Amino acid sequence: MVYDVVVIGAGAAGLMCAAQAGYAGRRVLVLDHANKAGKKILMSGGGRCNFTNLGTTPQHFYSANPHFCISALKRYRPEHFVELVDRHGVEYVEKTPGQLFCATSAKEILRVLLTECEWAGVEIRLKTQITTLERKGDAMCLATSLGRIEAGVVVVASGGLSIPTMGATGFGFELARQFGLDVLPTRPGLVPFTLSDAWKARCAELSGVSLPVSVSSAGRRFTEPMLFTHRGLSGPSMLQISSVWQPGSAIEVDLLPAEDAGDSLRKAREITPKRQLSTWLGERFPKRFAQALLEWYPDPDLARPLAQYSNAELEQWGGRLNQWTLKPAGTEGWRTAEVTMGGVNTQAISSKTFEVKDLPQLRFIGEVLDVTGELGGYNFQWAWASGVACGQAC
Ligand code: FAD
Numbered sequence: 001m002v003y004d005v006v007v008i009g010a011g012a013a014g015l016m017c018a019a020q021a022g023y024a025g026r027r028v029l030v031l032d033h034a035n036k037a038g039k040k041i042l043m044s045g046g047g048r049c050n051f052t053n054l055g056t057t058p059q060h061f062y063s064a065n066p067h068f069c070i071s072a073l074k075r076y077r078p079e080h081f082v083e084l085v086d087r088h089g090v091e092y093v094e095k096t097p098g099q100l101f102c103a104t105s106a107k108e109i110l111r112v113l114l115t116e117c118e119w120a121g122v123e124i125r126l127k128t129q130i131t132t133l134e135r136k137g138d139a140m141c142l143a144t145s146l147g148r149i150e151a152g153v154v155v156v157a158s159g160g161l162s163i164p165t166m167g168a169t170g171f172g173f174e175l176a177r178q179f180g181l182d183v184l185p186t187r188p189g190l191v192p193f194t195l196s197d198a199w200k201a202r203c204a205e206l207s208g209v210s211l212p213v214s215v216s217s218a219g220r221r222f223t224e225p226m227l228f229t230h231r232g233l234s235g236p237s238m239l240q241i242s243s244v245w246q247p248g249s250a251i252e253v254d255l256l257p258a259e260d261a262g263d264s265l266r267k268a269r270e271i272t273p274k275r276q277l278s279t280w281l282g283e284r285f286p287k288r289f290a291q292a293l294l295e296w297y298p299d300p301d302l303a304r305p306l307a308q309y310s311n312a313e314l315e316q317w318g319g320r321l322n323q324w325t326l327k328p329a330g331t332e333g334w335r336t337a338e339v340t341m342g343g344v345n346t347q348a349i350s351s352k353t354f355e356v357k358d359l360p361q362l363r364f365i366g367e368v369l370d371v372t373g374e375l376g377g378y379n380f381q382w383a384w385a386s387g388v389a390c391g392q393a394c
Pocket residue numbers: 008009010011012013014031032033034037038039040041043044045046049050051052128129130157158159160162163166167168169170171172336337338339365366367368376377378379380381383
């Protein structure tokens with residue numbers, strides 16, 4: 001079998017790339033070892049796929065080569081993908097400013113991509129194992145469970161390591177190494193934190209409670225909700241900070257990001273001296289969390305009114321609330337991580353065509369590359385943008 005373009009991976013980037021190459025008149029084959037295309041799309045955004053972010057800029061991405069993503073993101077913008085889903089009649093909602101989700105189901109996005117591939121004449125073969133990829137003169141040769149396949153160009157769109165049960169493998173990284181490319185160390189990103197014994201039990205009791213917080217670590221800060229889970233801490237703020245968190249280090253959570261808690265407590269003591277601390281906490285936090293705070297930090301006499309608290313005591317409470325500091329034991333790892341930090345070093349890849357600089361027959365797109373977005377639809381925007389740039393250049 002001979003094709004102009006073979007794409008490895010029928011995920012977001014691979015399908016987008018294949019459709020573009022197909023429209024450009026290329027004979028295109030997409031191969032995937034999974035039994036279904038676009039599995040991650042289907043599970044994304046809680047089943048509703050946060051398919052783009054209208055505010056996408058290169059600053060929303062982590063990479064050792066921060067300029068690499070600029071060209072593709074500039075050429076294929078969120079509005080272009082919105083135009084595409086509009087043409088296919090997909091209804092969507094803007095949940096948080098800029099974040100677009102399907103109104104009904106992530107299946108709609110997969111339908112768009114598969115329809116585009118069909119219209120562009122792309123062939124998709126699932127449940128296909130690829131055993132080797134070799135260069136043969138100007139062409140690339142794949143040994144697969146379908147037999148030998150020859151291609152003018154092979155595009156590696158096999159994604160990262162997150163959620164192995166959804167078909168994730170390190171195959172793209174192995175191919176990169178085989179062709180002499182550098183792979184930057186990988187680690188799970190956008191992943192919930194696990195806690196050690198005492199905090200694990202405390203947080204487990206609060207499982208399901210969500211708070212608007214501001215979290216900081218490693219010089220970054222995110223102000224978004226935090227969710228207690230039976231394993232530790234999750235929710236958008238924790239997923240975001242997990243991407244920069246260094247194992248063994250602490251995270252600092254501002255539980256009342258809109259106010260200086262020490263200041264507010266002193267004012268409350270002045271204005272409402274008879275009020276109790278528990279009442280003050282109960283006005284600011286969900287009941288279960290306010291109660292938990294008082295159990296974690298026992299007060300010598302909870303019945304006393306605020307008037308009887310010293311400045312030092314109120315300052316101490318202020319610190320607990322504005323700088324709640326804890327050391328995660330780790331993260332939930334690849335099992336639940338949404339993305340892979342690190343990946344194929346982009347120094348050897350063209351930011352215009354995504355070809356390997358001294359081997360144009362081989363290209364890498366999407367999450368397999370060392371380009372990782374923050375939470376909020378940026379990762380799919382990268383998949384679309386890199387897929388389009390590469391597909392059009394094939
Ligand atoms: P993938 O979509 O991972 O596709 C890779 C494909 O390659 C897969 O089909 C896989 O089966 C195939 N493959 C792997 N190894 C092989 C092999 N050896 N042989 C053949 N085929 C292979 N991002 C957002 O922007 N918004 C969201 O709402 C969002 N939600 C997410 C929710 C979850 C739970 C997860 C896990 C991720 C989420 N993401 C989200 C991230 C987003 O899904 C990825 O960034 C995106 O799918 C990457 O696209 P890709 O095409 O590079 O890789």
